[in-house]
Amino acid sequence: MDVLISAFHMVFAFDVLGVILLGSAFGLFVGATPGLSATMAVALLVPVTFFLSPVAAIGAIVSCSAMSIFAGDIPGALLRIPGTPASAAYMRELDALNQKGRLDLALGTSMMVAVIGGLIGTAILVVAAPQLAEVALLFSTYEYFWLALLGLSCATLVAGRDRLKGTVSLLLGLFLTMIGLDVTTGLPRYTFGLIDLQAGISLIAVMIGAFAVAEILRSAQNPLETPEKPAKAGLSILRGQGRNLWTHKGAVARGSILGTLIGALPGAGADIAAWIAYAVSQRFSKKADNYGKGEPEAIAGAASANNAALSGSYVPALVFGIPGDSITAIVVGVLVLKGIQPGPMVFITSPDLVNAIYIVFVLANLLIIPLGLLAIIGGRQLLGVRMGKLYPSILLLCVLGTFATNNSLFDLWTLAAVGVLVWIMEANDYPAAPLVLGLVLGRVVEENFMSSMIKADGNLLAFFERPIAGVLGVITLLVWLAPPALALLRRLSGRSGGRQSSLANEGKS
Amino acid sequence: MRLPDIWTGLGFAVLGIFVVLQAQGFPEPAGAASPRLFPRIIGGAFVLFGLMIAGRSLAARLQGGDVRLVPQMEDWMRSPNRLARIVFIPLAIVLYGLLAPLLGSLPVSVVLVFVSALLWDERPVAAALVAVGVCLAVTLFFIEVMRVPLPTGPFPGALF
Numbered sequence: 299m300d301v302l303i304s305a306f307h308m309v310f311a312f313d314v315l316g317v318i319l320l321g322s323a324f325g326l327f328v329g330a331t332p333g334l335s336a337t338m339a340v341a342l343l344v345p346v347t348f349f350l351s352p353v354a355a356i357g358a359i360v361s362c363s364a365m366s367i368f369a370g371d372i373p374g375a376l377l378r379i380p381g382t383p384a385s386a387a388y389m390r391e392l393d394a395l396n397q398k399g400r401l402d403l404a405l406g407t408s409m410m411v412a413v414i415g416g417l418i419g420t421a422i423l424v425v426a427a428p429q430l431a432e433v434a435l436l437f438s439t440y441e442y443f444w445l446a447l448l449g450l451s452c453a454t455l456v457a458g459r460d461r462l463k464g465t466v467s468l469l470l471g472l473f474l475t476m477i478g479l480d481v482t483t484g485l486p487r488y489t490f491g492l493i494d495l496q497a498g499i500s501l502i503a504v505m506i507g508a509f510a511v512a513e514i515l516r517s518a519q520n521p522l523e524t525p526e527k528p529a530k531a532g533l534s535i536l537r538g539q540g541r542n543l544w545t546h547k548g549a550v551a552r553g554s555i556l557g558t559l560i561g562a563l564p565g566a567g568a569d570i571a572a573w574i575a576y577a578v579s580q581r582f583s584k585k586a587d588n589y590g591k592g593e594p595e596a597i598a599g600a601a602s603a604n605n606a607a608l609s610g611s612y613v614p615a616l617v618f619g620i621p622g623d624s625i626t627a628i629v630v631g632v633l634v635l636k637g638i639q640p641g642p643m644v645f646i647t648s649p650d651l652v653n654a655i656y657i658v659f660v661l662a663n664l665l666i667i668p669l670g671l672l673a674i675i676g677g678r679q680l681l682g683v684r685m686g687k688l689y690p691s692i693l694l695l696c697v698l699g700t701f702a703t704n705n706s707l708f709d710l711w712t713l714a715a716v717g718v719l720v721w722i723m724e725a726n727d728y729p730a731a732p733l734v735l736g737l738v739l740g741r742v743v744e745e746n747f748m749s750s751m752i753k754a755d756g757n758l759l760a761f762f763e764r765p766i767a768g769v770l771g772v773i774t775l776l777v778w779l780a781p782p783a784l785a786l787l788r789r790l791s792g793r794s795g796g797r798q799s800s801l802a803n804e805g806k807s
Numbered sequence: 808m809r810l811p812d813i814w815t816g817l818g819f820a821v822l823g824i825f826v827v828l829q830a831q832g833f834p835e836p837a838g839a840a841s842p843r844l845f846p847r848i849i850g851g852a853f854v855l856f857g858l859m860i861a862g863r864s865l866a867a868r869l870q871g872g873d874v875r876l877v878p879q880m881e882d883w884m885r886s887p888n889r890l891a892r893i894v895f896i897p898l899a900i901v902l903y904g905l906l907a908p909l910l911g912s913l914p915v916s917v918v919l920v921f922v923s924a925l926l927w928d929e930r931p932v933a934a935a936l937v938a939v940g941v942c943l944a945v946t947l948f949f950i951e952v953m954r955v956p957l958p959t960g961p962f963p964g965a966l967f
Contacts, residue, residue, distance in 0.1 A: 349953050462863070466819050466856050472849050473826060480833075480842040487833060487842060488826075511896065518892040519883040522928050686929030690920045691941045693896060697903050698912070698945055702955040710904035714897040722808050726815055748840045 305653030308353045309661065317350060318357040318658065322665045325362035326673045329369025331683065332379040334513065334692075336366040336568070337624045341509035342692070344502050344628060345699030352636050353654045356629065360608075360655070361662035363625050367568050367604050368412040368666050369673060375404045384604040387572035394592030403542065406535035407594045408601040409670045410543055411550050415602030416663030418554035419561065419609025423616075424656050426562075427645070430617040434642035439753065440761055442618075443746035444770035446739050449564035449620040451777045453735045461781065463728045471736020472743070474499045481741055482748045494708035501631045503700050503712040504737055508730045509624065510696045511717025514689050516724070522685055532675055546598035549579050557603030561610025567623035568604035568611075575603030609659055616640055616652065619742065624731045627738045634738075810878050813868075816861030823853025892926045899923060911960025916942040 308314065321343065328339035339362050347355035370382030375392035385392075388408075395404035437445070454464035477488045478498030489495040543550065553575040560571040579599025580589045589596050611622040612629070619640040621627035633640050638648065645652055700713045720730045754760030762768040827850035830843045868874035883889040899919045907915045917938045924934035949955045 346953065349955070462856055462860050466853070466860065469819075469849055469853050469856065473822075473846075473853070476826075476846055476849065482840045483836055483842050485834060485836070485842050487846065488829060511900070515893055515896055518896060518927075519881075519889055521886075521889070684927075684929065686924050686927035686934070687937045687941075689927055690923035690937065691945075693899060693923060694916055694920050694941060694945055697900055698916070698949055698957065701903070701907075702949055702953065702957065705956065707904045707908075710900055714900040717900070718897050722810070725808050726810055726812070728815070744845045747845065751844070752840050 301649045302653055304650040305657055308650060308654040309357065309657045314351070314354045314357050317354045318361045318661060318665070321358035321360075321362040322365045322662065322669050325365035326369045326669055328362075329366030329381050330372045330673055331688065332373045332377065332381055334381075335509070336363050336370070336382045336384065337509045337628075338513050339363065339366045340625050340628050341505045342695050342699060344505055344632060345703045347632050348502065348635065348703045352633065352638055352651060353658070355632050355636065356655055357658045357662075359625070359629055359632065360658050361665060364412075364416055364605060364608055364659075364662040365666060365669060367608060368409065368601075368670060371405065371408040371412070371601060372674060375401060375408070382569075384568040384572050385601075386569065387576045387604075388597050388600040390590050391592055391594075391596045394590070395594070395597075398592050400592070402532075402534040402537065403594055404592075404597065405674050406537070406539050407542060407546075407597045409535065409666060409674070410539050411546075411553070411598045411602040412605040412670075413663050413666050414543070414550055415554040415557055415604070415606040416609060416666070417660065418551070418602070419558040419606035420656060420659040420663065422555070422558045422606075423609045423612055423659065427613055427617050427652070430613065431642040431645040434617050435646075437618075437642070437766065438764065439746040439749040440764055440767035441770060443743060443750055443761070444767055444774055445618055445620055446743045446746065448770055448774045448777065449614065449618075449622070450732070450735060450739055450743070451774055452564035453623075454732050455777065455781075460727045463726075464732050467723060467728045467730070468732035468736045471733040471738075472740045474504065474733075474737050475740025475744065481745045482752075492708075494706065499737070500700075500704060500706070500709045500712055501635065501737060502703050503709040504716050505628055505631065505734055506696050506700050507713045507716030508720040508734055510692065511713060512720035512724060512730065514693055514696075515717060515721040517685065517689060533671065535671070535674060542594060543598075546595045549583070549595045549599040550602045552582070553579060553599040553602035554606040557606030558610035560603070561607030562613040562622060564614060564620065564622050567625070568607040571607035571610075572600045572604040576600040605663070612655070612659075616644065616655070617642060621735060621738060624734060627731075627735045631738045808878070809881065811875055812864035813861045813874075813876060816857045816859070816864065818857070820854045820857030820861065823850045823855075823857055826850030826853060888926070888928070892923075895923060895926055907958045907960070909960055911962055912957035913942060913946050914960070916946065 324343065325336070325339050328334045328342070329336060340359055343358050343362055347358055350358065366382060367384045370380055370385035371392060373379045373381045374385040374389040375396050378389065378393040380386040380389045392404045392408065395401065450468055454461060454468050475498070477495055479485065479496060480487050486496055556575050556578060557568075557571040560574055561568065576596060576599060579596060580586050583589065583593075583595060585593055585595060608625070611626045614620045614622045615626035615630050619630060621630045630640055638644065638651070696713065697710065700709050701707075703709070720733070723733075724730055750761060762771050826846055830846035830850060833842045833846070835841050835843065864874050868876075883893065899922075903915055903919060920942055921934050921938035924937050925931065929937065946957060949957055
């Protein structure tokens, strides 16, 4: 009980509440602006969090990301452009309802189910995280090594269309972590005599470069579009929502639980959760034929899932210190920069912090209602911001934010280089998320690998001797080896099938 | 900027060779874990996966697939406006780093945002208003709220 009271004290401080409110407002703006993603919003917040207490920093990130994921629905409904990728799955439904003159129903449903999804996700996080943390306490370096590697491996699986390229992107992130002083011996590696490189590559510069500068470059290469004036929406979005939600309670519950579970999987974020939840909702629906034509049930199933996924992704991040997606990778990075290593020990050493995070989640999700209403009412103005005003301002935030954290010019060179590199990589289907996950987890992987190697005296079999380590190791190897093995089998069976059919044809002729 | 997979794959393979060769020169303290081990694994994986990407692309070309060896011109490369916007983004970051310590963060930011807004097709008056307004607001936020010492250049402490 004392821990809970202490957590409430941590959250309900003037500065923390102010930061949560500002973080929400910022997330709302970025999420509602087409072309800017929730990850970009969080990356831009990182330099600010550098100067905040851990609770305020997490509060800013959680509220910003929760709000921006919901806010992505606003341009989806008003302009038929998803504000963030997480809204793309059900954008057709939002637009179709708008075309039918039911904009209020579209936005009202998406807003309310986002809140419910986020709260159900938080409830699952509160229940599951401490249980898993107890199991995680039994982990040694072997288990942590496999777990981090498994997380990274799964991230490459779902990060992009091309698994090979995802793996190369991950390797690049792992390589960047090796720059600086070696984790076990303290000897410099890949520093080329530069003092600036001894402390390693700045995580903040890489995150802002990868998720913000690269995004600006991508927008710069496209022709400029003048935003059209969208339709009006107001307080009417709340009318009849009680009955609407009750009608679709099954879809909301299913979407929320599914979203949380998908969010907890390494690599699968809010956008994947929304797509899967949409498909599952359609599969179980009695009105499956109405999907794609403006069916509120579809919005209820998918829009609850993407916000729930955000809470779910904090399960592996908090319990194991293994981020599940780009946003939690940034969170883990921020906590590490603040001297807090997420993992099961956090539940013992800082239970008040863990409880504070739960409270922040509840607050951030509840704030969606008043701030979301404001954004929907002011949506016409918000969506009318010209790109010529928007992108130079974001670039300025990137530059000052990166420079401010260390007052280091070298970080600016890193920012420019990573921005251009990731822009080129993404244009060639090399995804950015594995690079950042590799950079965040690289040290964890190497530290645990080296410690395990020392303990095992170089015997690789020791990595499989402990039961949990063995299971995790086998799963990791399966993740790596099963897809190429299956592809090979498919090719072989295709060839033999082809040969059989050609023989059959020869026989016929 | 779309590049042929053969070249990006080979590029990563070359990076892998560089990573491994550099690792050979790391000192190995007696009785400690080798700082060469992890870089060798990562470098080796770079070579392997880089060659796989290049090889896959080459194999597709040999089988008659539409795989080019030379990068193609893209729409944005033919548009001077878009090209200028793209070049100016990393340039603005570098220019801020070089000029802000000499001339102060605020004046440099205003000029960079102004030029950037012009390149994004804003009219000069609107670009100037955005530049001054946004730079003042962001600089004040960093200095006054976040207490971050941004470079003041020749006006030490005089600006705020």
